[in-house]
Structures are given as structure tokens and as C-alpha cells.
Amino acid sequence: MRQVAGIGGLGDTNKGASPNPLSPADGQTPSAGIGGLRETRRGASPNPLIPAKRLLIYGLLGAVAVIFLLPLFWMLSSSLKPEWQVLANPPVWLPNPPRWANYREALTYLPFGRYAVNTLIISLGAIVGHLLSCTIVAYGFARLRAPGKGFFFALLISTLMLPYPVTMVPLFVLFNRLGWIDTFLPLIVPAFFGNAFYIFLLRQFFLTLPPDLEDAARIDGANTLQVLRHVILPISTPALATVVIFTFQASWNDFLQPLIFLQDQSNYTLTLGLNFFRGSFQVNWAYLMAASLVVVLPVVIVFFLAQRLFIQGIAMTGIKG
Secondary structure (H helix, E strand, C coil): CCCCCHHHHHHHHHHHCCCCCCCCCCCCCCCCCHHHHHHHHHCCCCCCHHHHHHHHHHHHHHHHHHHHHHHHHHHHHHHCCCHHHHCCCCCCCCCCCCCCHHHHHHHHHCCHHHHHHHHHHHHHHHHHHHHHHHHHHHHHHHHCCCCCHHHHHHHHHHHHHCCHHHHHHHHHHHHHHCCCCCCCHHHHHHHHHCCHHHHHHHHHHHHCCCCHHHHHHHHCCCCHHHHHHHHHHHHCHHHHHHHHHHHHHHHHHCCHHHHHHCCCHHHCCHHHHHHHHECCCCECHHHHHHHHHHHHHHHHHHHHHCHHHHHHHHHHCCCCC
């Protein structure tokens, strides 16, 4: 009777078996496991559709960027042109020769320094008012418990559907009776009563914060305002920066409200000053473009300095509803 010699016999039997087709042949260097698989994948031909798709996306993004940058380029080009080149036909894309004196003459034609100070005062006042009022109200809607809180929040959001012309005349009558016409108060004081959009923005951000931090502060004896000041606000920088950017842009570029509430030329803002270049029969386009470019620069600089916080604040407001 034939006996199998244990494991040794099994080894002898395997020696006689047919070779594994996946094993390397004699004289060939075996592949190093996953490394050989990677080498095989590297040698594969790339998908030709991926570069084409990427080029198409980049091409569309570049075309959209050119469309958005074209008005800014035309404003810069027109600000350096002589008056006769601005409306020349065919259009002159590059000023020949560039006239840098347009900036000096445009900014000294009117007291733009005074207008800039007025605009800065109004913008800073509106920023402080919105940060104080909107932060407190948004935290109340996000964390505090009260009967009817959902109803009042829906009522607050519904005010966003009211166009400004609906409230323009009642506001003028109210501020006229208070004696605030031709002062900065109608442009600053309403900010201390909140803004529905900023309250919604901050509330959504506060909902993404873990309540454990607040619970720990309350265990240590902190009240609601202390929790808001020492716990919530230090970690809410992105959302607060978003409110600051939006408020600064709205106040700096506002034209209608200063036109309604300001009468004395010494109280005018930059946007009202730009309107002086539009006469009844003629518009000095070169001066208007030069002054407009200088006026828009602070908004662009503020956005680029705080764009990381701005994008982060916008992205995190929609995580939890």
C-alpha cells in the first residue's frame, strides 16, 4: 500500500503538479506584489477624454472671467484716455497716450476727501450696529427656548420680501419728524435694529457650533451674555467677517439712501460725489471713470484681505438648518 509521507509527501506531490500560470516563468524577475500592479497601471494608456474635459472646463471658466473683467478693464482704460477717445468709433481699447492727470483733476474737482470721511463714518457705524444687534438676535433664535420662536423667525425672514420703496416714504416721514434729515443718523441708527438677512446668516452658523462648549461655560457659572461673548464670538470669526464685508459693501456703495436723507453738500458720500460728473447736457466720462475706479478700490481690497473668512463663513452657514 502506498503511503503519503505527511507534509513532505504533499510537498513532493506539489512539485509534480502543473505550474501556476500566474507565477513568473523561469528566468524572469517576479513582480513585487502591489508594486507590480502599480507598474502595470502606469504603463496603461491614459484616458483621452479626461484632458479634453478639463480643457473644456478651463476654457469656459476663462471665458466667463473675461466677461466679468471686461467692464473693469474698460473703466481702467477710459480713466486714462483723453475725453475724445472715450466715445471714439471704432473704440480705442488702449489709451494713446495715457493721461494720468485725469486722476488728479477728478479727485480735486470736488472735495472727495470729505466725501470719503463721511462714507467711512457711515460704514463703520453700520458695521458696529449690525454686529451688535444681529449677533444677539441670531443667538437667541439659535439657542434660547421660547414659545413662538419659530413663528417670529418666519415673520422675520418674510420681511426680506418687502422691497425698499415700500418702506422708503414711511421712513422719510419718521426721520423728518425726529429731525434727523440731513444727518448721518438715518443711515446708521437702523443698523442697530438688526437686519433679517444677517440674522439668518448668523443663526445658521450658530446652529453648527457644538452646544457642549456652552454647557461647560454654564457649569462654570457663566450667564447667557457671558457665554455669547467669551465662547460663541471667538469661534464665530468667519460668520462675523461675512457680515462685516456685506455691510461695508452695502454702505460704501449705497446711493439711494444718502440721496434721500442728505441735503447739505458737506454731508455727501462718495456715490453722491460721483453723480456730479453727470451734468444735464454732458458727462465727463474720463473723470467719472477715474473717480469710480478709486472709489471701488477699498471694497475690492477688503474682499481680497478677508476672502478666506468670507468663503468659510458662507460655506458653514448651510450645514445645519
